[in-house]
Amino acid sequence: MRAAYVTAPSADDPAGAVEVGDLDVPGPPDGWCRVDVRAGALNMHDVWTLRGVAGGPAGTPRVLGSDGAGVCDGRDVLVYPVLPVPGRTVGHTELLGDRGHGLLAEQAVVPAAGLVPKPAHLTWEEAAALPTAWLTAYRMLFTKARLRAGQSVLVQGAGGGVSTAVIALAKAAGASVAVTSRSAAKRERALRAGADAALRTDERVPEPVDVVIESVGPATFDHSTRSVGPGGTIVVCGASTGFTAPLHLARLFAREITVHGSTMGTREEFADLVGFVERHRLRPVIDRTAGLADVPALVRRMLGGDAFGKLCVTVR
Numbered sequence: 001m002r003a004a005y006v007t008a009p010s011a012d013d014p015a016g017a018v019e020v021g022d023l024d025v026p027g028p029p030d031g032w033c034r035v036d037v038r039a040g041a042l043n044m045h046d047v048w049t050l051r052g053v054a055g056g057p058a059g060t061p062r063v064l065g066s067d068g069a070g071v072c073d074g075r076d077v078l079v080y081p082v083l084p085v086p087g088r089t090v091g092h093t094e095l096l097g098d099r100g101h102g103l104l105a106e107q108a109v110v111p112a113a114g115l116v117p118k119p120a121h122l123t124w125e126e127a128a129a130l131p132t133a134w135l136t137a138y139r140m141l142f143t144k145a146r147l148r149a150g151q152s153v154l155v156q157g158a159g160g161g162v163s164t165a166v167i168a169l170a171k172a173a174g175a176s177v178a179v180t181s182r183s184a185a186k187r188e189r190a191l192r193a194g195a196d197a198a199l200r201t202d203e204r205v206p207e208p209v210d211v212v213i214e215s216v217g218p219a220t221f222d223h224s225t226r227s228v229g230p231g232g233t234i235v236v237c238g239a240s241t242g243f244t245a246p247l248h249l250a251r252l253f254a255r256e257i258t259v260h261g262s263t264m265g266t267r268e269e270f271a272d273l274v275g276f277v278e279r280h281r282l283r284p285v286i287d288r289t290a291g292l293a294d295v296p297a298l299v300r301r302m303l304g305g306d307a308f309g310k311l312c313v314t315v316r
């Protein structure tokens, strides 16, 4: 099978560590099945794999990608991106591709229990854009922050897969959404994607918000604690600018702010997400689609920071 994979990770040149070529397809173990992959999508997690921070041992060819959609036994399906750990319901930290192969290949072997029917209104690439970023956004908004219609959400960063998913999901749930971005072009795109307001990074919010979705880290975390109102919630799923951020303790206790960590989601949340997307006819924002041979270029675009929405891969 033709695949985009990594054998020799590189901390300095992750895009250069992508190899594209033929690999053998392993047979599915009990409870797993083979999917003819039609499309996949990239995430920051793939960059961590290419840098040698995530995933299995160097020297072993490992297919990239935790996101994919394809055909299994004649059914059009989406693949739950998390590797199951029996009994674990929180901390979904291992993704497909962390042990064994991922999904950026013509065929993938995945747990059969994780397959969910593909919404018919989505293209293969749109479907493949959902699993990692949208599942993360769904759990943050609905499980962790318990978002209700009429509440307000602030999303730090405008162009990432998680941010664009949050805009769509929160709007569909009847919330108002503000985003921050360093880029005027991305603020404009966010408004077109459905956000009600787009602020410069660190700009004061007109009104304190109920929920802040935080994945940027130290560059925005103080602004997040300034922006959330009394009794509000900050949900953190990432730390793109570093792992240590200031926490203004007086704001935390005086306003009784709750801070949650969140990672990926359960299989049940994945099925709920896909049902929500189908009911509301939502479509992920796609920045760019390319073939397997162009995965290095997509990784470079992700690292360049100019993308707005998901970077998708047409497999066949």
Ligand SMILES: NC(=O)c1ccc[n+]([C@@H]2O[C@H](COP(=O)([O-])OP(=O)(O)OC[C@H]3O[C@@H](n4cnc5c(N)ncnc54)[C@H](OP(=O)(O)O)[C@@H]3O)[C@@H](O)[C@H]2O)c1
Binding pocket: 043, 044, 045, 132, 133, 136, 156, 157, 158, 159, 160, 161, 162, 163, 180, 181, 182, 183, 186, 201, 215, 216, 219, 220, 237, 238, 239, 240, 241, 262, 263, 264, 305
């Ligand atoms: N825990 C989980 O389950 C999970 C799942 C998916 C992703 N993540 C994490 O979530 C984060 C977002 O991932 P992603 O794939 O959605 O998108 P991404 O492409 O990593 O998103 C980058 C966002 O961060 C903002 N940003 C980057 N550097 C910044 C800086 N110095 N100052 C202010 N803003 C900055 C950008 O905002 P601008 O609009 O200003 O450019 C952009 O919107 C990553 O850290 C990723 O690892 C975690």
